[in-house]
Amino acid sequence: MVGVNKNIKASSLIECVVASVIILVCFVLTMDILTRITLSEKDPSLDINIELSIRRCYREYSNHVELGNFKKQYEWGEMEISLSHYIERIRKLTIKAIPTKGIRTVKYDYLIRYDEEL
Amino acid sequence: MAFNGNKIKVLTRKEFKASILATVLVVSTLMLLGVLFVLTFWEMDLVLSYRFHYSEQQRSNVESGFLLYTIDSTLMARAVQDSTVLLYEDDESSRISINRKNWGLYEIVNVSSGNGKYSSWRLVGKAFESDKKVSLYIPENHLSLSLSGMTYIEGLINAPANGIAYTQVRSEFYKGDPIEIERVKPSESKLPDKDEYFKSFTENLFEFPEETIQYDYEKFYNSFDNPALYIESINYLSNAEMAGNIILISGEEIYIDASNELNNIIVIAPSVYIEEGFRGSIQVFARDTIALGDNVKLGSGSGLFCGGEERDKYVYVGDNCEVNGYVIVENCRQRSEGKKANYFQSFSAKVRGLVYVDGFAELHGVVTGSVYAKDSYYFAPEGYYTGLLYDLTILENPESAFPFVMSGPYERKVIKWLE
Numbered sequence: 135m136v137g138v139n140k141n142i143k144a145s146s147l148i149e150c151v152v153a154s155v156i157i158l159v160c161f162v163l164t165m166d167i168l169t170r171i172t173l174s175e176k177d178p179s180l181d182i183n184i185e186l187s188i189r190r191c192y193r194e195y196s197n198h199v200e201l202g203n204f205k206k207q208y209e210w211g212e213m214e215i216s217l218s219h220y221i222e223r224i225r226k227l228t229i230k231a232i233p234t235k236g237i238r239t240v241k242y243d244y245l246i247r248y249d250e251e252l
Numbered sequence: 253m254a255f256n257g258n259k260i261k262v263l264t265r266k267e268f269k270a271s272i273l274a275t276v277l278v279v280s281t282l283m284l285l286g287v288l289f290v291l292t293f294w295e296m297d298l299v300l301s302y303r304f305h306y307s308e309q310q311r312s313n314v315e316s317g318f319l320l321y322t323i324d325s326t327l328m329a330r331a332v333q334d335s336t337v338l339l340y341e342d343d344e345s346s347r348i349s350i351n352r353k354n355w356g357l358y359e360i361v362n363v364s365s366g367n368g369k370y371s372s373w374r375l376v377g378k379a380f381e382s383d384k385k386v387s388l389y390i391p392e393n394h395l396s397l398s399l400s401g402m403t404y405i406e407g408l409i410n411a412p413a414n415g416i417a418y419t420q421v422r423s424e425f426y427k428g429d430p431i432e433i434e435r436v437k438p439s440e441s442k443l444p445d446k447d448e449y450f451k452s453f454t455e456n457l458f459e460f461p462e463e464t465i466q467y468d469y470e471k472f473y474n475s476f477d478n479p480a481l482y483i484e485s486i487n488y489l490s491n492a493e494m495a496g497n498i499i500l501i502s503g504e505e506i507y508i509d510a511s512n513e514l515n516n517i518i519v520i521a522p523s524v525y526i527e528e529g530f531r532g533s534i535q536v537f538a539r540d541t542i543a544l545g546d547n548v549k550l551g552s553g554s555g556l557f558c559g560g561e562e563r564d565k566y567v568y569v570g571d572n573c574e575v576n577g578y579v580i581v582e583n584c585r586q587r588s589e590g591k592k593a594n595y596f597q598s599f600s601a602k603v604r605g606l607v608y609v610d611g612f613a614e615l616h617g618v619v620t621g622s623v624y625a626k627d628s629y630y631f632a633p634e635g636y637y638t639g640l641l642y643d644l645t646i647l648e649n650p651e652s653a654f655p656f657v658m659s660g661p662y663e664r665k666v667i668k669w670l671e
Contacts, residue, residue, distance in 0.1 A: 149273050149276065152273060152276070153273075153276040153280070156276070156277065156280040157280060160280060160283060160284050160287065163284075163287075164287045167291060168291075178297075181297075181301055221320075221323075221324055222323055222324060223323055224319060224320065224323055224324070226340070238298070238301065240305055242305075242308065242309055242312060243309070243312070243313075243316075243339070243340055243343070243346065244312050244315075244316060245315075245316035245319050245320060245339065246319075247319055247323065
């Protein structure tokens with residue numbers, strides 16, 4: 135009979151408190167995340183604009199004569215371009231897109247051929 | 253069996269109780285997971301966007317790997333034991349894997365991304381035919397190089413010291429402009445040396461492995477990931493479909509008719525005849541004869557090689573033929589009497605790439621790339637003309653790719669994608 139009495143009943147105070155806390159935490163977390171998501175502005179064309187700008191930038195800087203770091207401003211944000219020597223006739227081109235809105239920063243690294251006579 | 257009321261009672265007691273703490277915890281966790289699942293769908297564009305950028309970077313790494321391989325001659329030496337190369341020091345995800353093997357007189361190269369998801373096989377050749385980078389090379393033979401008819405040559409020329417003469421064939425004079433003297437340099441007494449791989453490959457051309465399979469009219473495709481498949485050909489090849497890492501071999505001559513679909517394979521036989529109208533992409537290695545009927549089109553990465561032991565050699569390229577790759581004739585038996593061409597290229601034929609003839613060459617039509625010929629002849633009905641180029645156009649093309657034949661420093665060039 136002693137063993138039977140040790141069972142935790144659903145009506146016990148501890149169980150009610152623990153269950154309430156868990157449900158409350160879940161609720162608070164969900165509400166917080168949902169509020170953040172629904173209030174942030176979504177622009178589906180942003181990604182496309184960024185990708186197009188990166189491609190344009192790649193074409194432009196593939197034949198760029200000077201090495202160095204460059205910046206370009208766009209409607210959607212800023213582009214950081216880094217052109218450095220890699221080996222022989224190969225250069226490293228890094229393009230980093232930093233949108234004004236959102237938290238996504240896109241970065242690509244390329245190796246590109248560079249011939250002096252071009 | 254008698255009905256037992258106690259057993260039912262025991263089963264009823266095993267019911268899952270919703271009131272215990274563990275159940276509450278499990279249910280709460282499931283609810284939380286459900287919420288996260290919904291949120292993931294809500295932000296799916298973010299997930300897809302990350303995945304897209306990752307894929308793009310991996311693809312760029314594969315392209316960068318090919319660029320590095322073609323330009324950096326020390327790359328394979330620097331590659332660590334597992335043939336991997338780290339493109340960017342601060343980024344372990346930029347590690348790529350590079351594998352290469354010889355394929356006829358070209359190379360096939362595989363570059364794959366670190367996770368192996370993005371991979372490409374490509375056929376690679378040389379960016380220049382040799383370090384001379386000339387359009388025409390005729391070794392010193394103490395004669396002058398004669399041009400006649402509609403002959404037109406672009407680029408640098410290495411010719412005998414006696415220079416270039418403009419002459420007539422029957423009543424037909426040279427119709428082009430004189431060649432600028434700055435473009436002509438004296439040549440050496442023999443054709444440039446060949447590289448070691450070329451020598452070893454062509455010397456052991458007819459040494460086949462013991463494991464070969466018989467051709468049985470089936471379609472064959474073998475990926476370049478696998479070891480090469482040696483298939484013993486029948487004499488008359490018809491309606492065959494073969495592509496990839498396949499070497500078609502025969503101890504006797506092979507006749508390939510126009511119904512065959514052969515792509516990127518190698519054919520090795522004493523003599524090879526290709527029927528009029530055939531289209532495909534093959535490297536042909538023969539010992540005695542290669543003949544292309546009219547309108548044969550061999551796509552990029554193709555080639556005709558006739559060499560091996562010294563004997564009579566003959567390569568014939570018929571009317572309206574196109575060979576995108578190379579034509580090489582070597583080790584021709586020298587005849588002081590009864591001279592005949594070792595290579596004949598018809599008036600309407602086109603070769604894009606390298607023509608290398610260590611013998612008597614009768615060249616007409618168009619060559620886009622380079623011509624190296626020991627002796628140029630024109631065999632007319634009334635007799636033969638020595639040291640003459642008649643109705644031949646040689647054009648420069650910076651996009652040409654060449655086989656690994658001549659020694660000296662070189663740069664590689666991707667010819668085409670294979671897989």
